[in-house]
Ligand SMILES: CC(=O)SCCNC(=O)CCNC(=O)[C@H](O)C(C)(C)COP(=O)(O)OP(=O)(O)OC[C@H]1O[C@@H](n2cnc3c(N)ncnc32)[C@H](O)[C@@H]1OP(=O)(O)O
């Protein structure tokens with residue numbers, strides 16, 4: 001029996017709070033899902049959501065899918081009507097999607113209280129709608145809504161809803177944990193019972209929500225108990241706490257279960273695809289997401305690093321490249337010499353056999369972190385520290401003579417604050433004095449530093465500060481607190497992060513800004529002058 005991987009990012013994923021996908025967004029996401037290799041892409045609810053009606057119309061003209069087919073989602077016919085007369089059912093048919101997925105009530109309490117109809121009429125609504133769509137040449141999936149809650153309350157009725165869908169010609173019945181309240185052993189027991197009731201032939205599926213934090217586990221339990229169709233969303237998007245994260249489900253089934261489920265690029269590109277989709281949804285990727293998160297294979301503890309140096313498998317559940325991710329070493333006060341050696345290697349420095357240098361760098365990192373620095377979020381500053389310890393000094397692009405900054409407030413009621421900074425430094429054999437203006441003192445300092453350096457190092461014009469984070473440390477000391485600044489800079493091709501610590505915001509920012517300039521120049525291949 002073939003296995004279905006069914007993606008509902010564009011329908012149930014879009015039900016996530018704060019997510020608002022345009023038709024163009026959906027048309028941009030669908031090819032990524034196809035590239036990943038899912039078998040079905042549920043595009044939305046045509047006839048209910050105008051954007052979704054447009055999506056299916058445009059998809060028919062604009063999308064060429066290699067691996068997936070489109071599924072249009074909608075409901076069974078309304079109470080007391082005929083399926084062929086129901087405009088909502090008609091819209092599903094006219095979406096042009098080869099697959100129609102119908103949400104059908106399978107919990108008697110919902111039938112009586114939400115639909116306000118009888119048990120028999122709901123079964124007739126399922127039967128009629130499935131039959132009609134099948135007779136029109138559609139493949140039909142039935143999402144049995146609230147199936148598990150319903151089954152725990154009245155198993156016979158929930159079973160009869162599944163049986164009605166199958167008898168009418170549904171290709172798949174997906175059992176839905178709509179409220180997301182199930183636990184894996186409940187899912188296991190119920191799927192086993194329903195599989196026994198319907199026999200081996202019909203395709204049963206699982207649609208899980210993550211309200212107990214068990215959506216992936218529940219999906220795996222359902223597969224173990226006889227489901228061969230899994231629904232989910234990329235990045236676990238969805239209503240409330242989300243849907244089962246489809247990449248995690250598939251990675252578990254393929255990499256731990258030895259199955260082969262995805263067509264196309266498959267899991268090897270999963271990290272890139274998951275991140276590309278989060279760019280389109282405009283929802284920051286979750287670093288600790290299993291398999292594809294930026295931290296999924298990041299190692300901080302020194303003891304882990306010392307074993308990883310011998311064999312990465314000792315501290316990793318899989319090889320990260322299997323899902324297109326990378327192993328990373330994090331340098332912090334928890335680092336040991338092995339962490340520094342591996343981080344050095346990651347940055348292109350061979351420190352093997354240099355026990356003394358490794359010890360020096362490790363001690364310096366621990367001391368600096370005790371004083372407020374944080375290198376696991378500032379690789380570029382760590383690299384400069386490493387170079388300094390390896391060769392005795394950091395690249396000397398400039399010598400700072402002095403810097404100062406002032407903030408000026410003008411106007412009376414509509415107060416306007418502007419800042420000005422002056423930087424004096426020596427570079428390229430000359431003294432440079434530059435003044436910069438900005439909407440705040442750090443911005444003004446950044447401008448003044450660039451102006452002073454541009455004359456000697458024009459490459460610096462491409463550098464742009466893209467993120468700035470300030471944290472006050474040791475707050476119990478009140479005004480004696482130290483300030484930590486982390487900045488992220490880009491040259492349009494890559495970005496890097498630096499850290500500065502000082503008794504105030506300006507000193508901390510100055511350190512992070514100068515580290516950033518030096519690191520950027522080194523990586524632009526510029527020689528100090
Ligand atoms: C579990 C899930 O996530 S299912 C997906 C849910 N997705 C959405 O709801 C997004 C899109 N929804 C919509 O645009 C709207 O809610 C619509 C167009 C579907 C319905 O809107 P309205 O016509 O204004 O109806 P309203 O939302 O007030 O009520 C829904 C109606 O569908 C009925 N209904 C609910 N589920 C089903 C079902 N499975 N089969 C048939 N009818 C159903 C309800 O009984 C109610 O009927 P009534 O109008 O006779 O009272």
Ligand SMILES: CC(=O)C(=O)O
Nearest residue numbers: 103143145146176178
């Ligand atoms: C169909 C669906 O999205 C659910 O039951 O959760």
